[in-house]
Amino acid sequence: MVLLVIFGLVAICSAICVVAFKNPIHSALALILTFFSQAGLFIALGAHFVAAVQVIVYAGAIMVLFLFVIMLLNLGSLQDTARQNISAIKIFVLVLAVLLAIEGITVARYVDQNGGVIKKQSTDVIIQRLKDDFKMSDEDIKHSVEELYGKGTSVSNLTSVQVTGLVHGEMGKTERIGTLLFSKFVLPFEVTSFILIAALIGVISIVNREPQEAA
């Protein structure tokens, strides 16, 4: 909870800084801070693999690309002819209201008030699901329970809160993501390789043109 508040506030402040700074390099640095706080939010949600990928891909590759382009184009502090006819406050309130309305309807209709789908199921059902879907053996489950809750905790006597914590811990592990990636999501995985090749070919073909005279 405290992680959510800290990283959430940093994310919002740095996102506002991205929009507000004049110098594009300052905006890029603020965006890097946004990405790092986003990774912190992912860790607060227990998604450790996704947090690592966020830092590597977004803050490590995409932002480097941005900074290279900004420095190659040598922009400096541009005078933005912005904020002329647009009232940012009105747009902000309108878009935020629409999004929160949609999310509020979703929460009211589909999410259980006691806290979600996991808590509604009984312990045995959840342990069985850990064995089937997550492909955990009995020793794996026992090992994870002992890691989380200390030695001597028996698997059959877990409270619902403890079982929920167990599922949350197992959910974000890299083995789980890898298993899903190659079993349930193998088609999107292969299509992603096509997307990357298309991006590669597109970039090379765009960059290799001769500059034309401006009309």
Next chain:
Amino acid sequence: MLLQYYMVLSALLFTIGVIGVLVRRNAIIIFMCIEIMLNAANLLFVAFSRELGDSSGQVIVFFVMTVAAAEVAIGLAIIVSVFKNHATVNVDEIKSMKG
């Protein structure tokens, strides 16, 4: 209770991204605000994945990040190419295709 906080946070980040796209006139900064919007969506995916106990949300985030990386590469190549032809990245001044 925690899920609602994450949803509000994601909505806030998304609207800040929208404001950035509409208000700023520099093409690269518009691009950065699009990345903020994508990150807000990723956050929502992971929050719901935790809520429902299904790791599929995190795998989808993996794919979204891949697509975002490809899109940034191509978009920046386009911006560099436009800069070569027009000598500016201010989207108000790039209107040679305007009818």
